[in-house]
Amino acid sequence: MKDKTTEYISDAEMHRQREYIDKIHAEVERAGRVPLAFVETYGCQQNTSDSEKIKGMLADMGFDFCDKPDDADFILYNTCAVRENAELRVFGNLGALKNIKRRRENIIIAVCGCMMQQEHIAKRIKAKYKHVDLVFGTHALYRFPQLLDSVMAGGRIFDVENGDGAVFEDISYKRDGIPLAKIPIMYGCNNFCTYCIVPYVRGRERSRSADRILSEVKDVASKGYREVMLLGQNVNSYGNDLESGLNFPQLLREVCRVDGIERVRFMTSHPKDISDELISVMASEKKICNQLHLPVQSGSDRVLKLMNRKYTAEQYLNIVKKVKEAIPDIVLTTDIIVGFPGETNEDFEETVKILKTMEYDTIFSFIFSKREGTPAAKMEDCLTDEEKHKNFDRMLEVQNEISRRKNEAYKGTVQKVLIEGTSKTNEEAMTGRTEGGKVVNFKGGCCSVGQMVDVKITDARTWSLIGEVVKQNLTN
Protein backbone atom coordinates (compact mmCIF):
# COMPACT_ATOMS: atom_id res chain seq x y z
CA MET A 1 0.00 0.00 0.00
CA LYS A 2 1.59 3.28 -1.08
CA ASP A 3 0.79 6.51 0.70
CA LYS A 4 0.48 9.54 -1.58
CA THR A 5 1.26 12.25 0.92
CA THR A 6 1.64 10.83 4.39
CA GLU A 7 5.21 11.20 5.46
CA TYR A 8 6.44 9.08 8.36
CA ILE A 9 9.40 9.82 10.59
CA SER A 10 12.02 7.26 9.56
CA ASP A 11 12.78 4.18 11.64
CA ALA A 12 16.35 5.42 11.98
CA GLU A 13 15.18 8.70 13.49
CA MET A 14 12.82 6.94 15.89
CA HIS A 15 15.70 4.66 16.85
CA ARG A 16 17.80 7.75 17.59
CA GLN A 17 15.04 9.10 19.84
CA ARG A 18 14.82 5.77 21.66
CA GLU A 19 18.54 6.08 22.36
CA TYR A 20 17.83 9.39 24.12
CA ILE A 21 15.11 7.67 26.15
CA ASP A 22 17.60 4.98 27.22
CA LYS A 23 20.21 7.63 28.03
CA ILE A 24 17.82 9.54 30.30
CA HIS A 25 16.68 6.27 31.86
CA ALA A 26 20.27 5.40 32.73
CA GLU A 27 20.75 8.84 34.32
CA VAL A 28 17.57 8.39 36.35
CA GLU A 29 18.78 5.00 37.59
CA ARG A 30 22.15 6.46 38.51
CA ALA A 31 20.46 9.22 40.53
CA GLY A 32 18.67 6.51 42.51
CA ARG A 33 15.37 8.38 42.87
CA VAL A 34 12.25 8.10 40.74
CA PRO A 35 11.54 11.58 39.30
CA LEU A 36 7.93 12.77 39.12
CA ALA A 37 6.22 14.33 36.12
CA PHE A 38 3.09 16.48 36.11
CA VAL A 39 1.39 16.62 32.71
CA GLU A 40 -1.70 18.79 32.18
CA THR A 41 -3.62 18.65 28.93
CA TYR A 42 -5.96 21.24 27.41
CA GLY A 43 -8.15 20.98 24.33
CA CYS A 44 -9.46 18.11 22.31
CA GLN A 45 -9.00 14.34 22.24
CA GLN A 46 -6.09 14.78 19.79
CA ASN A 47 -4.17 16.60 22.49
CA THR A 48 -5.14 13.98 25.06
CA SER A 49 -3.77 11.34 22.73
CA ASP A 50 -0.55 13.33 22.20
CA SER A 51 -0.18 13.55 25.98
CA GLU A 52 -0.56 9.78 26.23
CA LYS A 53 2.41 9.49 23.86
CA ILE A 54 4.51 11.95 25.84
CA LYS A 55 3.64 10.18 29.10
CA GLY A 56 4.64 6.90 27.45
CA MET A 57 8.05 8.38 26.64
CA LEU A 58 8.40 9.76 30.17
CA ALA A 59 7.47 6.39 31.69
CA ASP A 60 10.10 4.70 29.50
CA MET A 61 12.64 7.23 30.81
CA GLY A 62 11.84 6.12 34.36
CA PHE A 63 9.46 8.90 35.41
CA ASP A 64 6.44 8.35 37.61
CA PHE A 65 3.50 10.76 37.63
CA CYS A 66 1.97 13.12 40.19
CA ASP A 67 -1.21 15.19 40.43
CA LYS A 68 0.22 18.53 41.57
CA PRO A 69 2.88 20.75 39.98
CA ASP A 70 4.28 21.34 43.49
CA ASP A 71 5.44 17.73 43.75
CA ALA A 72 6.91 17.48 40.26
CA ASP A 73 10.46 17.44 38.89
CA PHE A 74 9.11 17.92 35.38
CA ILE A 75 6.04 20.03 34.57
CA LEU A 76 4.42 20.02 31.13
CA TYR A 77 1.40 21.89 29.81
CA ASN A 78 0.06 20.52 26.53
CA THR A 79 -1.88 23.51 25.24
CA CYS A 80 -4.89 24.29 23.04
CA ALA A 81 -5.31 27.38 20.85
CA VAL A 82 -8.90 27.00 19.76
CA ARG A 83 -10.33 29.73 22.01
CA GLU A 84 -8.82 32.60 23.95
CA ASN A 85 -9.90 31.37 27.40
CA ALA A 86 -7.88 28.14 26.98
CA GLU A 87 -4.81 30.30 26.27
CA LEU A 88 -5.43 32.61 29.21
CA ARG A 89 -5.52 29.65 31.58
CA VAL A 90 -2.15 28.44 30.32
CA PHE A 91 -0.58 31.85 30.82
CA GLY A 92 -2.11 32.03 34.29
CA ASN A 93 -0.70 28.63 35.22
CA LEU A 94 2.71 29.43 33.78
CA GLY A 95 2.82 32.68 35.76
CA ALA A 96 2.08 30.76 38.97
CA LEU A 97 5.04 28.44 38.33
CA LYS A 98 7.51 31.32 38.76
CA ASN A 99 7.39 30.82 42.52
CA ILE A 100 7.92 27.07 42.34
CA LYS A 101 10.92 27.59 40.09
CA ARG A 102 12.37 30.13 42.52
CA ARG A 103 12.08 27.64 45.37
CA ARG A 104 13.28 24.58 43.42
CA GLU A 105 15.44 25.74 40.53
CA ASN A 106 16.19 22.22 39.30
CA ILE A 107 12.67 21.51 38.13
CA ILE A 108 12.09 21.57 34.38
CA ILE A 109 9.11 23.52 33.02
CA ALA A 110 7.91 22.71 29.51
CA VAL A 111 5.04 23.83 27.26
CA CYS A 112 3.93 22.12 24.06
CA GLY A 113 0.89 21.72 21.82
CA CYS A 114 -1.20 23.85 19.51
CA MET A 115 -0.64 27.23 21.20
CA MET A 116 3.10 26.90 20.62
CA GLN A 117 2.58 26.62 16.83
CA GLN A 118 1.61 30.31 16.85
CA GLU A 119 4.64 32.50 16.43
CA HIS A 120 3.42 35.37 18.62
CA ILE A 121 2.81 32.99 21.54
CA ALA A 122 6.19 31.25 21.34
CA LYS A 123 7.84 34.71 21.18
CA ARG A 124 5.90 35.94 24.20
CA ILE A 125 6.97 32.93 26.26
CA LYS A 126 10.58 33.34 25.19
CA ALA A 127 10.62 37.00 26.22
CA LYS A 128 8.38 37.10 29.27
CA TYR A 129 8.35 33.63 30.85
CA LYS A 130 12.05 33.12 31.42
CA HIS A 131 11.41 30.27 33.88
CA VAL A 132 10.09 28.08 31.03
CA ASP A 133 12.90 25.73 29.93
CA LEU A 134 11.38 23.97 26.95
CA VAL A 135 8.85 24.92 24.27
CA PHE A 136 7.97 22.55 21.46
CA GLY A 137 5.23 22.52 18.85
CA THR A 138 2.92 19.73 17.70
CA HIS A 139 5.29 18.74 14.89
CA ALA A 140 8.25 18.28 17.24
CA LEU A 141 6.51 15.77 19.50
CA TYR A 142 8.57 12.80 18.34
CA ARG A 143 11.77 14.70 19.21
CA PHE A 144 10.75 15.15 22.83
CA PRO A 145 13.41 12.72 24.21
CA GLN A 146 16.21 14.61 22.47
CA LEU A 147 14.83 17.98 23.55
CA LEU A 148 14.52 16.90 27.17
CA ASP A 149 18.06 15.57 27.09
CA SER A 150 19.33 18.98 25.90
CA VAL A 151 17.40 20.76 28.65
CA MET A 152 18.75 18.35 31.27
CA ALA A 153 22.23 19.27 30.03
CA GLY A 154 21.46 22.89 30.88
CA GLY A 155 19.93 24.32 27.69
CA ARG A 156 16.83 26.44 27.16
CA ILE A 157 15.16 25.04 24.05
CA PHE A 158 12.55 26.40 21.61
CA ASP A 159 11.61 23.94 18.86
CA VAL A 160 8.63 25.06 16.81
CA GLU A 161 8.42 24.49 13.09
CA ASN A 162 5.73 25.24 10.53
CA GLY A 163 4.48 22.90 7.85
CA ASP A 164 2.54 19.68 8.22
CA GLY A 165 4.79 17.56 10.37
CA ALA A 166 5.49 13.94 9.59
CA VAL A 167 3.56 11.19 11.36
CA PHE A 168 5.49 9.13 13.86
CA GLU A 169 4.82 5.60 15.02
CA ASP A 170 6.21 2.93 17.31
CA ILE A 171 6.19 4.67 20.62
CA SER A 172 4.78 3.26 23.81
CA TYR A 173 1.65 5.03 24.95
CA LYS A 174 0.79 5.54 28.57
CA ARG A 175 -2.92 5.43 27.90
CA ASP A 176 -5.66 6.55 30.22
CA GLY A 177 -7.05 3.36 31.71
CA ILE A 178 -9.12 0.54 30.39
CA PRO A 179 -11.72 0.25 28.85
CA LEU A 180 -11.37 3.09 26.28
CA ALA A 181 -8.39 3.50 23.94
CA LYS A 182 -8.09 6.62 21.80
CA ILE A 183 -6.54 5.94 18.42
CA PRO A 184 -5.63 8.79 16.06
CA ILE A 185 -6.35 7.79 12.48
CA MET A 186 -5.43 11.10 10.89
CA TYR A 187 -3.85 14.40 11.79
CA GLY A 188 -4.56 17.97 10.66
CA CYS A 189 -7.45 19.53 8.80
CA ASN A 190 -8.06 20.87 5.26
CA ASN A 191 -11.33 22.65 5.86
CA PHE A 192 -10.32 26.13 6.93
CA CYS A 193 -13.55 27.11 8.61
CA THR A 194 -13.01 30.87 8.83
CA TYR A 195 -13.08 31.04 12.65
CA CYS A 196 -10.77 28.10 13.31
CA ILE A 197 -7.08 28.00 14.17
CA VAL A 198 -6.73 24.21 13.93
CA PRO A 199 -5.58 24.00 10.27
CA TYR A 200 -2.85 26.55 11.04
CA VAL A 201 -1.51 24.78 14.11
CA ARG A 202 -2.02 21.17 13.02
CA GLY A 203 -1.24 21.35 9.29
CA ARG A 204 -2.97 19.56 6.41
CA GLU A 205 -4.77 16.22 6.65
CA ARG A 206 -2.45 13.22 6.95
CA SER A 207 -4.05 9.79 7.25
CA ARG A 208 -2.20 6.94 8.91
CA SER A 209 -2.09 3.75 6.90
CA ALA A 210 -4.90 1.32 7.65
CA ASP A 211 -2.35 -1.42 8.43
CA ARG A 212 -0.78 0.64 11.20
CA ILE A 213 -4.17 1.63 12.64
CA LEU A 214 -5.41 -1.97 12.63
CA SER A 215 -2.31 -3.30 14.32
CA GLU A 216 -2.75 -0.67 17.03
CA VAL A 217 -6.40 -1.69 17.49
CA LYS A 218 -5.32 -5.35 17.78
CA ASP A 219 -2.64 -4.35 20.27
CA VAL A 220 -5.05 -2.49 22.57
CA ALA A 221 -7.57 -5.34 22.30
CA SER A 222 -4.88 -7.78 23.45
CA LYS A 223 -4.21 -5.50 26.43
CA GLY A 224 -7.84 -5.65 27.56
CA TYR A 225 -9.32 -2.48 26.05
CA ARG A 226 -12.93 -3.05 25.03
CA GLU A 227 -13.71 0.22 23.25
CA VAL A 228 -11.80 2.27 20.70
CA MET A 229 -12.35 5.87 19.73
CA LEU A 230 -10.95 6.71 16.30
CA LEU A 231 -9.73 10.28 16.31
CA GLY A 232 -9.24 13.03 13.77
CA GLN A 233 -10.35 16.62 13.22
CA ASN A 234 -12.40 15.34 10.31
CA VAL A 235 -12.39 11.54 10.58
CA ASN A 236 -14.83 10.89 7.80
CA SER A 237 -12.43 12.29 5.20
CA TYR A 238 -9.96 9.59 6.31
CA GLY A 239 -7.98 8.21 3.40
CA ASN A 240 -8.72 11.03 0.91
CA ASP A 241 -5.01 11.86 0.94
CA LEU A 242 -3.88 8.28 0.33
CA GLU A 243 -3.21 6.96 -3.16
CA SER A 244 -4.78 3.64 -2.34
CA GLY A 245 -6.19 1.90 0.66
CA LEU A 246 -9.38 2.08 2.63
CA ASN A 247 -11.84 4.91 2.98
CA PHE A 248 -13.39 5.68 6.38
CA PRO A 249 -16.41 3.34 6.20
CA GLN A 250 -14.14 0.50 5.02
CA LEU A 251 -11.69 1.20 7.82
CA LEU A 252 -14.56 1.10 10.32
CA ARG A 253 -15.61 -2.32 9.02
CA GLU A 254 -12.07 -3.65 9.48
CA VAL A 255 -11.82 -2.23 13.00
CA CYS A 256 -15.09 -4.03 13.86
CA ARG A 257 -13.48 -7.33 12.79
CA VAL A 258 -10.91 -7.11 15.60
CA ASP A 259 -11.68 -9.67 18.32
CA GLY A 260 -12.00 -8.32 21.83
CA ILE A 261 -13.15 -4.85 20.76
CA GLU A 262 -16.83 -4.47 21.58
CA ARG A 263 -17.47 -0.81 20.89
CA VAL A 264 -16.21 1.53 18.19
CA ARG A 265 -16.69 5.29 18.30
CA PHE A 266 -15.21 8.10 16.23
CA MET A 267 -14.93 11.88 16.24
CA THR A 268 -15.20 14.42 14.77
CA SER A 269 -17.23 14.11 11.57
CA HIS A 270 -17.81 16.95 9.13
CA PRO A 271 -21.34 17.02 7.67
CA LYS A 272 -20.02 17.41 4.12
CA ASP A 273 -18.24 14.04 4.36
CA ILE A 274 -21.10 11.91 5.72
CA SER A 275 -21.57 9.45 2.86
CA ASP A 276 -24.38 6.96 2.32
CA GLU A 277 -21.73 4.25 2.63
CA LEU A 278 -20.81 5.54 6.11
CA ILE A 279 -24.45 5.60 7.22
CA SER A 280 -25.01 2.06 6.00
CA VAL A 281 -21.85 0.76 7.72
CA MET A 282 -22.91 2.49 10.96
CA ALA A 283 -26.34 0.89 10.72
CA SER A 284 -25.11 -2.61 9.88
CA GLU A 285 -22.06 -3.03 12.13
CA LYS A 286 -23.21 -3.91 15.64
CA LYS A 287 -19.97 -2.76 17.27
CA ILE A 288 -20.28 0.80 15.96
CA CYS A 289 -21.97 2.81 18.68
CA ASN A 290 -25.27 4.52 17.92
CA GLN A 291 -23.69 7.90 18.49
CA LEU A 292 -22.79 10.72 16.12
CA HIS A 293 -21.16 14.03 16.94
CA LEU A 294 -21.99 16.24 13.96
CA PRO A 295 -21.08 19.90 14.47
CA VAL A 296 -23.58 22.23 12.81
CA GLN A 297 -22.11 25.51 14.23
CA SER A 298 -25.08 27.66 13.13
CA GLY A 299 -28.60 27.33 11.77
CA SER A 300 -28.31 30.36 9.48
CA ASP A 301 -27.26 29.81 5.86
CA ARG A 302 -25.77 33.29 5.74
CA VAL A 303 -23.56 32.59 8.76
CA LEU A 304 -22.68 29.05 7.57
CA LYS A 305 -21.42 30.63 4.35
CA LEU A 306 -19.38 33.22 6.24
CA MET A 307 -17.96 30.33 8.28
CA ASN A 308 -17.03 28.39 5.11
CA ARG A 309 -18.83 25.30 6.40
CA LYS A 310 -19.76 24.11 2.87
CA TYR A 311 -23.38 23.11 3.65
CA THR A 312 -26.73 24.81 4.15
CA ALA A 313 -29.08 24.18 7.07
CA GLU A 314 -31.34 22.22 4.73
CA GLN A 315 -28.50 20.00 3.51
CA TYR A 316 -27.54 19.34 7.12
CA LEU A 317 -31.15 18.45 8.00
CA ASN A 318 -31.29 16.02 5.09
CA ILE A 319 -28.11 14.26 6.21
CA VAL A 320 -29.46 13.87 9.75
CA LYS A 321 -32.79 12.65 8.36
CA LYS A 322 -30.98 9.87 6.51
CA VAL A 323 -28.96 8.99 9.62
CA LYS A 324 -32.09 8.85 11.79
CA GLU A 325 -33.92 6.70 9.26
CA ALA A 326 -31.07 4.19 9.23
CA ILE A 327 -30.31 4.34 12.99
CA PRO A 328 -33.49 5.41 14.82
CA ASP A 329 -31.96 5.34 18.31
CA ILE A 330 -28.92 7.46 17.33
CA VAL A 331 -27.62 9.77 20.06
CA LEU A 332 -26.85 13.00 18.25
CA THR A 333 -24.63 15.78 19.60
CA THR A 334 -23.27 18.98 18.05
CA ASP A 335 -21.11 22.08 18.41
CA ILE A 336 -22.55 25.61 18.16
CA ILE A 337 -20.81 28.97 17.89
CA VAL A 338 -22.78 31.99 19.12
CA GLY A 339 -21.82 35.54 18.14
CA PHE A 340 -19.87 34.79 14.96
CA PRO A 341 -18.94 38.12 13.32
CA GLY A 342 -21.83 39.29 11.19
CA GLU A 343 -24.36 37.15 13.09
CA THR A 344 -27.58 39.10 13.71
CA ASN A 345 -30.38 38.29 16.14
CA GLU A 346 -32.35 36.88 13.17
CA ASP A 347 -29.44 34.55 12.34
CA PHE A 348 -29.31 33.47 15.95
CA GLU A 349 -33.05 32.62 15.86
CA GLU A 350 -32.25 30.21 13.01
CA THR A 351 -29.79 28.45 15.33
CA VAL A 352 -32.45 28.16 18.06
CA LYS A 353 -34.79 26.79 15.40
CA ILE A 354 -32.36 24.11 14.30
CA LEU A 355 -31.79 23.05 17.93
CA LYS A 356 -35.54 22.64 18.37
CA THR A 357 -35.83 20.67 15.12
CA MET A 358 -32.82 18.42 15.67
CA GLU A 359 -33.42 17.76 19.37
CA TYR A 360 -29.76 17.00 20.04
CA ASP A 361 -29.00 14.98 23.13
CA THR A 362 -26.22 17.39 24.09
CA ILE A 363 -24.62 20.45 22.54
CA PHE A 364 -21.15 21.91 23.08
CA SER A 365 -21.58 25.64 22.67
CA PHE A 366 -19.07 28.43 22.48
CA ILE A 367 -19.09 32.19 22.16
CA PHE A 368 -17.00 33.18 19.14
CA SER A 369 -13.39 33.83 20.05
CA LYS A 370 -11.21 35.87 17.71
CA ARG A 371 -8.14 33.88 16.59
CA GLU A 372 -5.26 35.88 15.14
CA GLY A 373 -4.50 34.89 11.54
CA THR A 374 -7.93 33.43 10.72
CA PRO A 375 -10.23 35.19 8.19
CA ALA A 376 -13.01 35.69 10.78
CA ALA A 377 -10.67 37.76 12.95
CA LYS A 378 -11.00 40.55 10.35
CA MET A 379 -14.79 40.36 10.02
CA GLU A 380 -17.06 42.94 11.64
CA ASP A 381 -19.34 42.21 14.58
CA CYS A 382 -23.05 43.06 14.43
CA LEU A 383 -23.91 42.28 18.06
CA THR A 384 -22.50 43.63 21.31
CA ASP A 385 -20.89 41.27 23.85
CA GLU A 386 -23.93 41.71 26.05
CA GLU A 387 -26.28 40.66 23.25
CA LYS A 388 -24.10 37.64 22.47
CA HIS A 389 -24.14 36.52 26.10
CA LYS A 390 -27.90 37.01 26.29
CA ASN A 391 -28.37 34.85 23.19
CA PHE A 392 -25.95 32.26 24.55
CA ASP A 393 -27.87 31.96 27.83
CA ARG A 394 -31.19 31.65 26.06
CA MET A 395 -29.80 28.95 23.80
CA LEU A 396 -28.62 26.97 26.82
CA GLU A 397 -32.06 27.27 28.39
CA VAL A 398 -33.69 25.88 25.25
CA GLN A 399 -31.14 23.07 24.97
CA ASN A 400 -31.12 22.09 28.66
CA GLU A 401 -34.85 21.50 28.48
CA ILE A 402 -34.36 19.29 25.39
CA SER A 403 -31.42 17.37 26.94
CA ARG A 404 -33.38 16.78 30.12
CA ARG A 405 -36.43 15.59 28.21
CA LYS A 406 -34.33 13.23 26.08
CA ASN A 407 -32.72 11.76 29.18
CA GLU A 408 -36.11 11.38 30.94
CA ALA A 409 -37.16 9.11 28.09
CA TYR A 410 -34.51 6.59 29.21
CA LYS A 411 -36.23 6.08 32.59
CA GLY A 412 -37.33 2.50 33.00
CA THR A 413 -35.19 1.20 30.11
CA VAL A 414 -32.29 -1.23 30.54
CA GLN A 415 -29.00 -0.04 29.04
CA LYS A 416 -25.75 -1.89 28.41
CA VAL A 417 -23.12 0.09 30.31
CA LEU A 418 -19.37 -0.33 29.93
CA ILE A 419 -17.88 0.56 33.32
CA GLU A 420 -15.21 3.28 33.25
CA GLY A 421 -14.54 3.91 36.96
CA THR A 422 -15.94 5.24 40.17
CA SER A 423 -18.25 8.24 39.96
CA LYS A 424 -16.60 11.66 40.30
CA THR A 425 -19.23 12.85 42.77
CA ASN A 426 -19.79 9.71 44.87
CA GLU A 427 -17.02 7.20 45.54
CA GLU A 428 -19.44 4.40 46.28
CA ALA A 429 -21.00 4.72 42.84
CA MET A 430 -19.62 3.40 39.58
CA THR A 431 -19.77 5.27 36.31
CA GLY A 432 -19.89 4.12 32.73
CA ARG A 433 -21.43 4.88 29.37
CA THR A 434 -24.31 3.60 27.34
CA GLU A 435 -23.73 2.65 23.73
CA GLY A 436 -24.93 6.13 22.80
CA GLY A 437 -22.22 7.64 25.01
CA LYS A 438 -24.47 8.82 27.84
CA VAL A 439 -22.90 8.83 31.30
CA VAL A 440 -24.67 6.52 33.77
CA ASN A 441 -23.93 6.57 37.52
CA PHE A 442 -25.05 3.57 39.52
CA LYS A 443 -24.41 1.77 42.81
CA GLY A 444 -21.27 -0.33 42.51
CA GLY A 445 -20.08 -3.18 44.65
CA CYS A 446 -20.81 -5.99 42.27
CA CYS A 447 -18.70 -5.06 39.30
CA SER A 448 -15.36 -3.76 38.09
CA VAL A 449 -13.92 -1.38 35.52
CA GLY A 450 -14.02 -2.74 31.96
CA GLN A 451 -17.07 -4.90 32.62
CA MET A 452 -20.26 -4.57 30.60
CA VAL A 453 -23.37 -4.57 32.79
CA ASP A 454 -27.10 -4.19 32.24
CA VAL A 455 -28.30 -1.14 34.13
CA LYS A 456 -31.92 -0.16 34.67
CA ILE A 457 -32.30 3.61 34.42
CA THR A 458 -34.15 4.93 37.47
CA ASP A 459 -33.62 8.68 37.17
CA ALA A 460 -32.42 11.30 34.72
CA ARG A 461 -30.40 14.51 35.00
CA THR A 462 -29.63 17.03 32.24
CA TRP A 463 -26.12 15.64 31.72
CA SER A 464 -26.32 12.07 33.02
CA LEU A 465 -28.49 9.10 33.95
CA ILE A 466 -28.86 7.27 37.28
CA GLY A 467 -29.47 3.55 37.47
CA GLU A 468 -29.09 0.20 39.19
CA VAL A 469 -27.46 -2.99 37.94
CA VAL A 470 -29.92 -5.65 36.91
CA LYS A 471 -27.50 -8.13 35.37
CA GLN A 472 -23.80 -8.59 34.86
CA ASN A 473 -23.14 -9.50 31.28
CA LEU A 474 -22.19 -13.16 30.93
CA THR A 475 -19.55 -12.46 28.29
CA ASN A 476 -17.32 -10.90 30.96
Ligand code: SAH
Ligand atom coordinates in the same frame (compact mmCIF):
# COMPACT_ATOMS: atom_id res chain seq x y z
N1 SAH B 1 -12.66 19.37 13.94
C1 SAH B 1 -13.70 19.47 14.83
C2 SAH B 1 -13.38 20.20 16.10
C3 SAH B 1 -12.86 21.57 16.01
S1 SAH B 1 -12.65 22.46 17.48
C4 SAH B 1 -14.85 20.00 14.08
O1 SAH B 1 -14.74 20.39 12.96
O2 SAH B 1 -15.92 19.99 14.64
C5 SAH B 1 -14.15 22.15 18.35
C6 SAH B 1 -15.17 23.21 18.27
O3 SAH B 1 -14.67 24.42 18.77
C7 SAH B 1 -15.67 23.55 16.90
O4 SAH B 1 -16.60 22.64 16.41
C8 SAH B 1 -16.27 24.92 17.10
O5 SAH B 1 -17.61 24.84 17.50
C9 SAH B 1 -15.45 25.48 18.25
N2 SAH B 1 -14.56 26.55 17.79
C10 SAH B 1 -13.53 26.45 16.93
N3 SAH B 1 -12.96 27.66 16.75
C11 SAH B 1 -13.64 28.54 17.51
C12 SAH B 1 -13.56 29.95 17.75
N4 SAH B 1 -12.64 30.70 17.14
N5 SAH B 1 -14.44 30.51 18.62
C13 SAH B 1 -15.39 29.76 19.23
N6 SAH B 1 -15.52 28.44 19.04
C14 SAH B 1 -14.67 27.83 18.18
Ligand code: SF4
Ligand atom coordinates in the same frame (compact mmCIF):
# COMPACT_ATOMS: atom_id res chain seq x y z
FE1 SF4 C 1 -11.61 23.66 12.55
FE2 SF4 C 1 -13.41 23.40 10.64
FE3 SF4 C 1 -11.23 21.87 10.64
FE4 SF4 C 1 -13.09 21.48 12.48
S1 SF4 C 1 -13.37 21.20 10.27
S2 SF4 C 1 -10.90 21.59 12.79
S3 SF4 C 1 -13.84 23.53 12.85
S4 SF4 C 1 -11.28 24.07 10.33
Ligand code: F3S
Ligand atom coordinates in the same frame (compact mmCIF):
# COMPACT_ATOMS: atom_id res chain seq x y z
FE1 F3S D 1 -7.24 22.74 20.61
FE2 F3S D 1 -5.33 21.85 19.09
FE3 F3S D 1 -7.40 20.34 19.60
S1 F3S D 1 -6.16 23.88 19.03
S2 F3S D 1 -9.05 21.77 19.91
S3 F3S D 1 -5.94 21.03 21.07
S4 F3S D 1 -6.22 20.39 17.71
